[in-house]
Amino acid sequence: DSGVTQTPKHLITATGQRVTLRCSPRSGDLSVYWYQQSLDQGLQFLIQYYNGEERAKGNILERFSAQQFPDLHSELNLSSLELGDSALYFCASSVGAHLNTGELFFGEGSRLTVL
């Protein structure tokens, strides 16, 4: 158990809909990262938050947004869903803002299926 909690574990929805994925980081971790894992693209970095502020953006679509709340949990919002958004979405957390000083701890992921 990494200590990172993601909900829901599975989600099935239709094209055009909007969903919210939730992540609670390990106790004491200030950074939250979101990754998308799909068969064709592999693991893609989406976005990072540190202590409530956005720190880095990767390959995140404009239809996607995220935020980190004062209690440090984070939500990833996916809107106007398309079939290609079906993937496993991982949240990871770390203590500091920089990857080179620490380790990423991953949750078990939220599997999104868009029909």
Added chain:
Amino acid sequence: AQSVTQLGSHVSVSEGALVLLRCNYSSSVPPYLFWYVQYPNQGLQLLLKYTSAATLVKGINGFEAEFKKSETSFHLTKPSAHMSDAAEYFCAVTPSGAGSYQLTFGKGTKLSVIP
């Protein structure tokens, strides 16, 4: 920009045989390198990491990796495979030094262990 290439999307070894998973990196600055393991229906777990100290890095579960700058490689090895090693393995890279936010993953290598 940095990237990693994992040679072989699928590797099969016999139980007790040597495990060798290949990773080559491309980075314009000195990198930090990581190997993560993903068991079925689970998140990623850190196996080991190279952060410019010793070039031979020992990790959990008997795995080790050697950083070879001249070959731009960071191959993962284990002397004797166990059935429990069957999983998917990901090599990842991030620039060394302060300010590194993004971990770039390879496509992954799925390891099968034959009894």
